[in-house]
Amino acid sequence: MNKLVDLNSGPATSGTSGLDAVADVSAEIADAWTKFHIAADQLRTVIRGKDDVVELVLTSLLAEGSILLEDVPGVGKTTLAKSVARLIDLEYQRIQCTPDLLPGDILGGSIYRPAIGEFEFRPGPVFCNLLVADEINRASPRTQSALLEAMAETQVTIEGQRYDLKHPFIVIATQNPAGFEGTFPLPESQLDRFLFRLKMDYPDPISEVDLLVQQSDHEPVRDLKPVMHVDDLECLQRWVRSIRVDRKIATYIVALATATRIDGRLRVGCSPRGCKMLLRAAQARAGLEGRDFVLPDDVQYLAVATLGHRVSSRHASHAMDETGQIIESIVAKTEIPLVG
Helix, strand or coil: CCCCCCCCCCCCCCCCHHHHHCCCCCHHHHHHHHHHHHHHHHHHHHCCCCHHHHHHHHHHHHCCCEEEEECCCCCCHHHHHHHHHHHEECCEEEEECCCCCCHHHHHEEEEEECCCCEEEEEECCCCCCEEEEECHHHCCHHHHHHHHHHHHHCEEEECCEEEECCCCCEEEEEECCCCCCCCCCCCHHHHCCEEEEEECCCCCHHHHHHHHHHCCCCCHHHHCCCCEEHHHHHHHHHHHHCCECCHHHHHHHHHHHHHHHHCCCEEECCCHHHHHHHHHHHHHHHHHCCCCECCHHHHHHHHHHHHCCCCEECCCCCCHHHHHHHHHHHHHHCCCCCCC
16 A cells, blocks of 8 residues: 555645755846745745645645645635735736626726717626636526636637637635535536635644734734745746646556546546646746756645546546545555666
8 A cells, every 4th residue: 555645744844844944046036936935924924824725835836737726715815815916016907706797897898988989898707817716606507607718718708709828827716615595516527627626624622723913903914025036936936837747646646547537436537638737837846946847746745636526536526635545545555666
């Protein structure tokens, strides 16, 4: 039985200390890493007792992936998203999803201007670097689908006209657990666009006490200032793409995906997009650990967060815990490659 990396135990090195160990990089990349490290430290001062979630959010930023934060109201999902937006100098927009929200409220549309006698296109909130979609599963399925093209191709088609979005384009969406009143389940095609699906969960008692004391007189998220520019983030994202991936690692990822497709407990297995996203996430984690090559540990550590929402159980319930346990068992049974 192979040893699993526990998603709740954190990486081999705590926090983002691995950033300091990155070697053989240009001064530009080293400077960007330093800023990224500062942003990570400040993010932890606001999000108490959730270092594992914070690290996965940072990993997704480096991997150019979107994040779905799921849990009961009031555990800090929106605060985390707003904190990331404040710490990185990205153009961001926030939308509050409601049942009456329309696709045009997200994408934009043409408005007639009587003064000039012409229609003028007014871009919607999606035209930004970081889109925070709060309570996305309160929007209707039709409105949810408005983000499919944007998240998959970094473009939108409005009234037959294609518009390119800004780069990078990342969505941080929050949602309440399935079954809450007024929610619509996200379809598999929508879930597949997210790199990670993360559960915030309640903080431990000590962290919750710290949170109450810290926020007794003000909201700390308002004190956050940008410490990184969008160019710094793009610099790190390009470097992450150059991190070496041994063919055995790629074979290992495909073996995990194949196992989900033939597992009798699952109705839908991992898609090829899921394989690509797991590979990119593993590259990002390697960078955070101060390596320019991917290890099987990176894949194991990220498997549940990356693959758990891309598979569907044959049972009526599609809870994160159930699919996560299935992915864990698949990882435990799959042979780990020896990478030189």
